[in-house]
Amino acid sequence: MLQLLGTSDLLQPVSFALVAIFLILLYKWSSASATTANNSLPPSPPKLPIIGNFHQLGLHPHRSLLALSKRHGPLMLLHFGSVPVLVVSSAEAAREIMKTHDIAFSNRPKSTIYEKLAYNYKDIATAPYGEYWRQMKSICVLNLLSNKMVRSFRAVREEETQHMINKIKDSCSILSSSSSSSSVLNLREMFVTLTNDVICRVALGSKYSGEEGGKMSKEIIKEFVELLGTTDIGDYIPWLSWLSHVNGLHAKIDKVAKQFDDFLESVVQEHIDQMSKSGNDERVHVENKEQKDFVDILLGIQEGSLAGFSLDRVGIKALILDMFIAGTDTTSATLVWTMAELIRNPRILRKAQDEVREVLKGKRKVEETDLSELVYLKLVLKESFRLHPPAPLLLPRETLESCTIEGYEIPANTMVFVLAKMVGSDPKCWENPKEFLPERFMDSSVDYKGNHFELLPFGAGRRGCPGMNFAAKLIELALANLLYCFDWELPHRVRREDMDMEEAAGLTVAKKVPLFLAARPAYP
Numbered sequence: 242m243l244q245l246l247g248t249s250d251l252l253q254p255v256s257f258a259l260v261a262i263f264l265i266l267l268y269k270w271s272s273a274s275a276t277t278a279n280n281s282l283p284p285s286p287p288k289l290p291i292i293g294n295f296h297q298l299g300l301h302p303h304r305s306l307l308a309l310s311k312r313h314g315p316l317m318l319l320h321f322g323s324v325p326v327l328v329v330s331s332a333e334a335a336r337e338i339m340k341t342h343d344i345a346f347s348n349r350p351k352s353t354i355y356e357k358l359a360y361n362y363k364d365i366a367t368a369p370y371g372e373y374w375r376q377m378k379s380i381c382v383l384n385l386l387s388n389k390m391v392r393s394f395r396a397v398r399e400e401e402t403q404h405m406i407n408k409i410k411d412s413c414s415i416l417s418s419s420s421s422s423s424s425v426l427n428l429r430e431m432f433v434t435l436t437n438d439v440i441c442r443v444a445l446g447s448k449y450s451g452e453e454g455g456k457m458s459k460e461i462i463k464e465f466v467e468l469l470g471t472t473d474i475g476d477y478i479p480w481l482s483w484l485s486h487v488n489g490l491h492a493k494i495d496k497v498a499k500q501f502d503d504f505l506e507s508v509v510q511e512h513i514d515q516m517s518k519s520g521n522d523e524r525v526h527v528e529n530k531e532q533k534d535f536v537d538i539l540l541g542i543q544e545g546s547l548a549g550f551s552l553d554r555v556g557i558k559a560l561i562l563d564m565f566i567a568g569t570d571t572t573s574a575t576l577v578w579t580m581a582e583l584i585r586n587p588r589i590l591r592k593a594q595d596e597v598r599e600v601l602k603g604k605r606k607v608e609e610t611d612l613s614e615l616v617y618l619k620l621v622l623k624e625s626f627r628l629h630p631p632a633p634l635l636l637p638r639e640t641l642e643s644c645t646i647e648g649y650e651i652p653a654n655t656m657v658f659v660l661a662k663m664v665g666s667d668p669k670c671w672e673n674p675k676e677f678l679p680e681r682f683m684d685s686s687v688d689y690k691g692n693h694f695e696l697l698p699f700g701a702g703r704r705g706c707p708g709m710n711f712a713a714k715l716i717e718l719a720l721a722n723l724l725y726c727f728d729w730e731l732p733h734r735v736r737r738e739d740m741d742m743e744e745a746a747g748l749t750v751a752k753k754v755p756l757f758l759a760a761r762p763a764y765p
């Protein structure tokens with residue numbers, strides 16, 4: 242996944258070099274017109290020689306692209322160095338790209354960072370469109386992410402959510418002897434642990450978080466995701482690729498890739514050893530486990546053979562990698578944004594709490610069977626995805642062939658960004674788009690499943706997110722329990738009006754300032 246400018250420290254030298262180049266070349270720059278000479282191409286802002294439109298990107302690429310799109314329209318053509326980049330920012334254009342011409346837009350662009358981190362594009366998210374990608378995605382959906390599989394992990398979600406609730410209760414009771422029985426918690430920390438532990442248990446068979454043995458530290462995942470949000474300038478301006486050696490970017494990528502690989506290697510090896518121990522030295526069945534985990538299943542697939550497709554050890558590691566990287570940060574960021582919006586909007590928080598307390602009628606905890614009755618909670622989640630899609634640019638696509646969209650010619654090998662965040666706040670689609678108003682979905686069939694192009698947190702079409710159900714079930718269960726079991730407020734002295742809702746930079750856009758909230762048990 243190529244990403245635009247993300248982590249700033251590594252990019253400082255790049256920025257200096259770019260500024261230098263900019264100054265040297267500026268005098269040569271004859272004033273460019275606001276539209277491209279070729280009228281059949283989408284409109285473009287003026288670009289500079291060599292760097293193209295790079296200088297117009299700030300630390301938050303989606304915001305810079307949003308501002309440029311407002312000026313140049315819903316289909317805009319930029320150039321990052323020598324690479325043409327199409328930026329899409331209306332629901333109609335998104336439909337054209339992800340539905341009408343879905344195959345033509347189903348490739349992913351190449352990137353040195355991804356080549357190194359994702360085993361040379363052997364995972365799903367970065368694999369080029371084709372048979373390998375198709376087989377990997379269907380293995381993953383069939384064995385982990387289908388509705389049936391997601392339902393089968395119900396106990397894991399319920400146990401881990403309960404574990405989180407118990408920890409909050411414990412921290413409240415430690416304080417109950419003091420003046421206040423409410424406990425101030427860092428919600429991001431809690432949610433990252435929850436999502437990590439659920440993914441570890443269903444994919445790897447047990448928890449590997451720092452808490453339970455420290456093999457998979459949250460730090461490695463954080464560094465990994467940060468790198469995904471970084472640009473390797475050499476991908477766009479090849480003769481500047483030496484910069485990434487000099488500024489340490491490549492060394493850092495190699496280090497993080499090795500740390501992650503060491504972890505994945507040990508997990509796979511542990512599973513093989515366990516299988517050998519389980520009796521007959523065959524990697525076919527794990528007798529002593531209640532349910533095979535994803536790694537067991539993948540090793541089984543490796544042993545057998547799918548017609549015309551072989552899954553090797555690297556492919557297995559790449560698949561597990563995707564589950565962590567694509568599933569953890571996105572899910573925890575959504576939980577944080579939703580709780581932040583609820584606390585900013587007490588009427589909505591009250592209404593969601595009244596609903597869950599009315600439905601539960603004194604039960605001890607929310608179970609998944611209760612979720613279908615929590616209608617308002619689902620509207621809250623939709624509204625959260627509309628205003629805070631965790632991947633505001635989705636993942637970049639690339640055109641496989643040239644095609645015509647809304648009368649414009651889009652060349653083959655063009656990188657494509659769909660601005661889900663901008664589409665979600667387009668006044669043409671949404672009334673009072675800046676307001677957090679779950680009621681807007683009350684009598685509307687619009688949902689986030691990829692059929693309504695004004696709401697695209699999970700993308701759509703062939704390359705759409707396969708983890709949507711997996712994520713939505715966990716988010717709903719966690720939210721319902723948090724609202725049922727506790728009353729929430731801002732810590733002492735923090736005023737609602739002063740809450741900082743700024744976004745952090747990066748591939749997954751999390752809340753920049755951590756969300757600290759005080760929890761008070763709703764029931765003794």
Ligand code: HEM
Nearest residue numbers: 366567568571572632635636699700701704705706708712
């Ligand atoms: C709130 C949670 C999540 C959000 C908002 C999200 C969002 C996205 C988006 C926007 C894409 C790109 C779609 C496109 O190009 O059209 C994507 C792809 C992907 N997601 Fe998710 N995701 C979430 C959770 C998950 C989970 C839990 C998993 C797996 C455990 C997962 C696995 C993947 C994979 C494998 C891809 C690549 C698909 C492909 O290239 O064919 N995601 N996700």
